Amino acid sequence: MSEKQSTVNLDAAAAGDGQSYAQRYTEAMIPVFGTPQRVLVRGEGVHVWDDHGTQYLDLLGGIAVNTLGHGHPAILSALAKQAEDLVHVSNFFATAPQIELAETLLRLARAPEGSGVFFANSGTEANEAAFKIARRHGGADRPRILALTDSFHGRTMGALALTSKEAYRVPFEPLPGGVEFLPANDEDALAAALAPGDVAAVFAEPIQGEAGVRPLDPTYLQALRLLTREHGTLLILDEVQSGIARSGHWFAHQATDGVVPDVMTLAKGLGGGFPIGALIAFGPEVRALLSAGQHGTTFGGNPLGAAVALAVLGTITEDGLLDHVREVGDRFAESVSALADPRITEVRGAGLLRGIGLSEPIAPQVAAASLEAGFIVNAPNPSTIRIAPPLIITAEELGTFTAALPGLLDTVLANATEGA
Structure with a gap:
């Protein structure tokens, strides 16, 4: 046991009047995660x-x-260097790490010219932004949004509306409306749901992590892309868990030929432990669906998080x-x-x-x-x-x-x- 660890333990015991960390957790925390x-x-x-x-x-x-484990020198170096220069500014201003990270993600995503990035702090926030893009695309003529059974997109109200597990949803209903769930890997059900032409967007995870790590069939993923394009529906891929090299590709959908989403959401591995999320809008028409003042975040894309994410992406490449x-x-x-x-x-x-x-x-x-x-x-x-x-x-x-x-x-x- 290191000297640093021993000191932490002694200080913890003194601060807690002899109580264990677990006891103090139970007394101090709202129990949404159960007992640690x-x-x-x-x-x-x-x-x-x-x-x-x-x-x-x-x-x-x-x-x-x-992504890079614990205490990786590239992350520690990026944190220390950026903290010396600039930790946070409001989004009335831009910073070099924010811009460089956006450019890097667009390149890795093979996004076409005119695409754009929105930075958030988590996967659920990225999916909230995607939900807004879906609504803006749909308007009054396309009120329906489709998601898949066994999906998980987050626990904030909009993301929760896209999450199929009833145990998560029911305590907080009514949720934002217009969301329907389709069985994963069922092309006939997908074609029938899209046929009326009134679907704004389909949300899907290329690998459904919370469902038990269940990849979508490549043929189904290709059908998703083909049918949504035919019906003028956005394809929104949630790569929060499967992205950032987790699958052996930068993004899991890149393993399937012909699949390029209209929107992709990211978080988790992007910061290697530092909270950061991102949404990529593919192409100028999708990018234009959110304009000035229609969405925002205080901490999204802050220079500290962006610098760490750049270090993560750079290390994945270099190593x-x-x-x-x-x-x-x-x-x-x-x-x-x-x-x-x-x-x-x-x-x-x-x-x-x-x-x-x-x-x-x-x-x-x-x-x-x-x-x-x-x-x-x-x-x-x-x-x-x-x-x-x-x-x-x-x-x-x-x-x-x-x-x-x-x-x-x-x-x-x-x-x-x-x-x-």
Whole structure:
């Protein structure tokens, strides 16, 4: 344990009159996240440590956020340098990092001339801006917006209206109206819904992360692009979780020929842990749908966040992480499949966004057992284990989890038998 970590723990105990961090969390925080599993105090590379000094292999990366892991020198350097120069200005002014980041994203997205970027602070905020663009495009003649079943687009009111899970939606109804949900990968249902010609936009995640890491079929994604274009409907792709090299491509939709969205939303991995979101409007006509005064944010595109995001994108390029993510992710999927464990049904996803399908609804228990064994993973649904580790992780590091997985399943099922 480092001297710095020891000092943090001693100070915490003194400040809390002997209470643990967990107790203090319960007393001080609104419990929207439930009881924290651990209190983490330090990170380095692909590992984190809790307030008791226990080390964990971080296979979740803050849910696809910590692109370069913890304490990466490129991020630390960008933070320190930019903080010396300028941390924040209002959006009455522009800054060099903001402009450079917008230009970089447009290039990586292969956006046509006349495209534009709006910066926010999170994925849900980026999707709120996309919702507004959809409304502006639709007007009175196109009041309908389509999203997919098992979608997740955020928890603010507009983004929540696009999220299909009723448990999230029902407590806050009535939500913004006009949103309908279609079954994913059903081309006939899509064609029928678009046929009246009154749909403003279709929202879709190329890889549905919260649904259990379920990629859209490439043929369906192509049909989405073809049919929306035919009907004058915007295609809005939510790449909040699947973007920024997570799939082994800069953006997951780039793996499918012929798919270029009208709008794309980003966040999570863009800042490598620093809060930043973005919306890209493809082409001048879409860009023009939001004009001066129609949307805004105080902190979006601040120079500190933009500088960090530039460092993240630059490091991905310089270190060849796109190839690395594809190779390591494919090797991981192959190694899990090679276990030939009947309790594992499949490995879904791409790159380093993977869902391990289980034959029994025991994923939460497996995630808990993994944590006890020193691995951080999560269960987006009862039968899926999700991994979304830092993109710098090695095949050998991932292999330690693969090797441990059968034993973790044994432990969970043995406990279930004892408790029956």
